Amino acid sequence: MILAIDVGNTNIVLGCFDDKQILFRERISTNQLATDLEYMTLFSTALKLHSLSEENISGAIISSVVPSVTNTLKQAITKLAGVTAMVVGPGVKTGLSIMIDNPATLGADLAVDAAAAISEYKAPMIIIDMGTATTMSVVDKNKNYIGGVIMTGMAVSSDALTSRTSQLPRIAFETPKKIIGTNTVDCMKSGIMFSTASALDGMIERMEEELGEKCTVIATGGLAPLIIPLCKRDITLDEDLLLKGLMVIYNKNKKD
Structure with a gap:
């Protein structure tokens, strides 16, 4: 074990x-x-x-x-x-071909996500990880890790909003019944939840335009189950992606 x-x-x-x-x-x-x-x-x-x-x-x-x-x-x-x-770090085999400017700067979590994704899903792909930051990694059709984006995480955005305004309360991450809110709390919930989903949809569209082809899209991370159902794009939610990636990397490096 x-x-x-x-x-x-x-x-x-x-x-x-x-x-x-x-x-x-x-x-x-x-x-x-x-x-x-x-x-x-x-x-x-x-x-x-x-x-x-x-x-x-x-x-x-x-x-x-x-x-x-x-x-x-x-x-x-x-x-x-x-x-x-x-x-996971320098000297540990991940199975990835990392094509960014400085491969040594790729975060361990992004490498682990990608290692799992290429072993289980069809390339090209976009891998979304929703934690403190929201990251989107791109693997091309040849299974090369070519880059991605880093966005402000949903919780960080919410904290910044409430800490810099005197009358806006902290809110739970719950989906309101309507996009157009009729009270402060529902307006904030809509702003956080639907804007995050819309940002993911929009970034996926722009990434695919740049690549010139459709991608498999996978999402993981603690906040992903709250947001992915609100997205218009077809996105596979895989809450075990990180653990699967660690399993893949461990098996590539274990000594028999």
Whole structure:
């Protein structure tokens, strides 16, 4: 059983896979002040919740965009299961042909998403990951990673709106009954939810125009299930994409 962990700026996604089967997926908050013991306790709790034991963990893999947390997690995993975690980064085989200006600058999360997507979906493709930032990665018909865009995440936009206005309240991410709101809260919900969906639809259209062909579109990330149903484009929601990518990369790099 392999422990897979993806560290984002807001949340950490963790899960375990056995061969090609994902056994569970959970999210915890990213806390840069937490100790290895605190993270170990959270991982142990997640395993117990799914009737799994750390004694069955034979390996681990981490992708992280928060360097200050990465080493803490490695220590937590060693305490938990007595294994040294593989970390996605330079020297780790991903199976990607990365065609951007400086391949070393590609975020680990984007590499992991793309590694999973090319193993499971038809290229060319656009991969959307909705977390603290919303990213859109493009893989061409030859399965080359050619670039993408980074957009302000939905939660960041909402926080900026409420923090810079004196009378606008914080809102839940819920779809209003109508696009044209008749009260402040519904106006804000419509503005956040439908504008995000429209931005994705519009960016997909522009990317396809630039490529000159239609793309398979896949979406993942904590906020994706809220927004993808509102999009007009046909987008496949794959909440396990990151874990699948970690599984692909682990298997490419494991020592027999």
